[in-house]
Amino acid sequence: MIDRTALFCDIPLAARIERAEEEFIAVWNEAVRRRRGPAGGFAMPVAGGVASYAEPDSPINKVAGLGFAGRPEPAEFDKIEQAYAERGAPVQAEVASLADPALLEVLAARGYRLVSFENVLGRALGDAVELIAPPGIEVRPCGDDEFEAWVEVVVEASLHPDTQGVPWQEDFPREILENAERDTAGLVRRYLATSDGIPAGGGSMRIADGIAQLTGAATAPAFRRRGIQSALLAARLADATAAGCDVAVITVQPGSKSQQNAQRRGFDLLYHRAVLTSVS
Template sequence: MPMLVSKHIAMLIEDCIKQSHIHVTRLYPAQAVLEIAGGAACFSGTDSFLTQVIGWGFATERDRFGDEITSIEQFYRHQGNPQVDIELCPLVSHWLPLQLGKRGYRLTEMNTISIFDLRQQAIQRPDNTPCLIRPVQRSDLGAWARVVAHGFNCLDAEEHFYHYACAPNVTAFAAWVDNNLVAGGTIAIHNGIADLGVTSTLPLYRGKGVQKALLTSRLHFAKEQGVWLAAVTTAPGSVSELNCQKVGFHCAYTRVKLTLSLE
């Protein structure tokens, strides 16, 4: 039976992701973090995918909402960011997204948060693939970030992927085929929860079981580290989401990104 997803479980998952955001943000020369009501507003540049609010909303009371959201908006204005992006879990109070809508926030993205219960579920044996999966040495992180950026077709994000892989409690994994680095992914571990992310494969090596091998290798690593719950974020209906389902992940909730323009 799949794990029941309570508000407490969702808070643990979002807190793990939040901690990674904070640690990575601290590595940037021009950065700022506002920790507020159990969440965090992070800024690591106007072009960074980490410049957003994460983990906020669970502890927000109606009478504190106005002060909290005003502080968040002022924080990003002070950083010179053109917008506020809030990653909002649907298990927060039902009135909160409605109030954000009244302030002009609009839905700009949706992501599936899927989970794997390492206490109850068996990790599948990887299929026979021509790839070797192992953690990435520090000296190889530059090449790793380059491959991941190419896999996402987002070359401008190479520096951000590199910083993410260098953060505390984050381990980068890579897939090698014939001694060529062809795919990569990360695992961030905080308080017994693992967040599997930043996963991409070079186009030539897709459809060969590489991503599945990366997933199962990181799950084995997580279990060795004493992790009891692993989570992964994917685009709804994507190949990545299907790959996660094939190894045993199931949907916990769909998180939304709400955006307000400050210009």
């Protein structure tokens, strides 16, 4: 076994990762508003982060990236909470454990409660990445002619998540998941995994500021435990390295199969995100 130094995450690196996340949510929100029209959605900058509402039940209806560029003023939160209330939605705020601790005090004072955690994992890049090719499995960039097959397999897999570890707090309807994948079509690189030519899984990646954001991967239930997740991970890491990225990050549920697979491929736990919601 080759010795490896774990990736240490200090506050500047966490701020860089959270900034990339905030930027991704903002451009994703723009894509939703292009599809639905400008009315209804919003993306408000707030203290270095973003308050996003895209459409009902959207996975990007959240406040993200806070705690690294000053504290939001009470008036800012008043405006944000009013905007969500007008759309009948609670405010969900994600706060990194390396963010300004005073932010949690601010949210607690406003009545927010903790509902879940996410783990942010990272891996330093630079060395060559060994690709993984399980028997019968092929991973390749997804072309436009395969986009519909990619959407179908990723959405179907997402509707039947692996049960290991802490489950995601939210479940999303098929229509919302399909919208989300289509809206990000021009924002991420897509990868299709096939098993003997049959679509079996898919993944995506976004590159920003030298960070490879692994923005999702899923394997259809019938093809799980065949190494597809590891193959998708290796393919994206290899491309991120070739693109000059110095770090790759992935967000997972604590104790999940995704976390286990990532740590086997050299990812380290960098920090947690606390997920808090407003009390109606």
